[in-house]
Amino acid sequence: MKIFSKEQIYEGDQLTAKNQSITSTELMEYAGIQIFNWLHIRMQGAQVPIHVFCGIGNNGGDGLVVARQLITHGYNVKTYVVNCSDKRTKDFLVNYDLIKQTTKKWPDMLACESDFPEIHKDDIIVDAVFGIGLNRPVKDWVKSLFVHFKKSEAFTLAIDVPSGVYTDKAIEDENGVVWANYTLSFQSPKLIFFLPETAKFSTQWEVIDIGIDRTFLLATETESELIGKNEVVPMYKPREKFAHKGDYGHSLIIGGSYGKIGAVVLASRAALSIGAGLVTSYVPKSGYQILQTAFPEGMVITNQNDAVISEIEFDIEPTVIGLGIGMGTATETVSALEKFLKTNKTPLVMDADGLNILSKKKTLLKLLPEKSVLTPHPKELERLIGTWQDDFDKLEKAKQFSKKYTVILVIKGANTITVFDDKYFVNTTGNPGMATAGTGDVLTGVITGLLSQGYSPLNAAIFGVYLHGKAADIAIENLGYQSLIASHIIETLGEAYIDLFSQPEQPQVEEAQPDD
Incomplete structure (x- = not known):
């Protein structure tokens, strides 16, 4: 709308x-x-x-x-x-x-x-x-x-x-x-x-x-568009009868540090649950057993450091990379990310500490592939674009940032707004139950998994935000706001897909006729 x-x-x-x-x-x-x-x-x-x-x-x-x-x-x-x-x-x-x-x-x-x-x-x-x-x-x-x-x-x-x-x-x-x-x-x-x-x-x-x-x-x-079911249904890519996992891409999730491996578990599970064909998690050595146990459907690569990511090297060819969740900002991690960005050409979704590192070394922003998707919460956004006077100033600065670096900004909040070039896409799904640890990690995985399947970066961001919020809306019907956790959102992503075609959405327009 x-x-x-x-x-x-x-x-x-x-x-x-x-x-x-x-x-x-x-x-x-x-x-x-x-x-x-x-x-x-x-x-x-x-x-x-x-x-x-x-x-x-x-x-x-x-x-x-x-x-x-x-x-x-x-x-x-x-x-x-x-x-x-x-x-x-x-x-x-x-x-x-x-x-x-x-x-x-x-x-x-x-x-x-x-x-x-x-x-x-x-x-x-x-x-x-x-x-x-x-x-x-x-x-x-x-x-x-x-x-x-x-x-x-x-x-x-x-x-x-x-x-x-x-x-x-x-x-x-x-x-x-x-x-x-x-x-x-x-x-x-x-x-x-x-x-x-x-x-x-x-x-x-x-x-x-x-x-x-x-x-x-x-x-x-x-300049602005409200995103509901009517807007995202045309984005949906149906599956072919003879499709196989190779048709839906290989998502690589890079992140984690000692005590924060759960963020990678959530993002990796979300990427596979949203439809990626293959998912590999790249974590410090301390995360190996956790990933293999908590996420048996995925594959795991580790670097040599036990506690943090100190290098980013792999011998696979991922379709898309989701990066930053739970990664920390240790000196060796910052160096590893800088070295990686200088040679990487694979589409990126960046969140959490990946964004915090970019904020500290803004020269790295110029190394991002065109139309990379950045998913900051309010404080991460402030570190990226600077402080703002009010919401209108915030949106204008986000728009200018998007245009300067040719990136897609997903400004997380009660009505998550995706910003690209000169447009704002305002999401209509989601609820206060999502104010809980790990939901942002799930969103990173969702958008990564959609990109893996061939969605354009902008559509992956818009559609991913919608499905992420819709899954949370479905989950709270049985759980309520207070009991919702990030894993519940992953578990209801399938229902969010099904809901797309359950019944046509009625526009929020009062069609009363003039009274005689």
């Missing part, structure tokens, strides 16, 4: 009005009716007090359409205009006149804290104060209004985005943002729903189809 920028949504609005020979006011009417229908389907006429707070821009105009529809259908509605500026949009004014024609209870004008209405915990708030066009901090009395919303503990529904959140930069003050229980986003989700600093302002979100021109939606390229 594409994640459109605010500029693209504005462009889509204008093109839709032109192509369909309708006015912007009529397009606003349709959008407002879609929001009303969402509420109407769920409330079924319940007389819970509904407080609709409207700004004086187009988001406020949407709110006035919603309020008018609620009033017309007999709901217990109170409408307010948050009078935060002298400027009003044309479509706001049109809908302000329409609501005055609909009811004798004209909207209350709010201009200071003494105007704030009483809101109870069992009431409903509809937030239509600011939309995606907000570009400056909100006034202090409006901040107080948003704090008033939060203190009431009433269910809060935001139209398009929670008011006070920017779509393309960080916020200045959390008190100047509405904390929404649910957000109905126009036409596509917003990137802010998936970033740690801004996702918290909306507990849940859903996309509402507001009728933007389909040709525009299909033809427009976006």
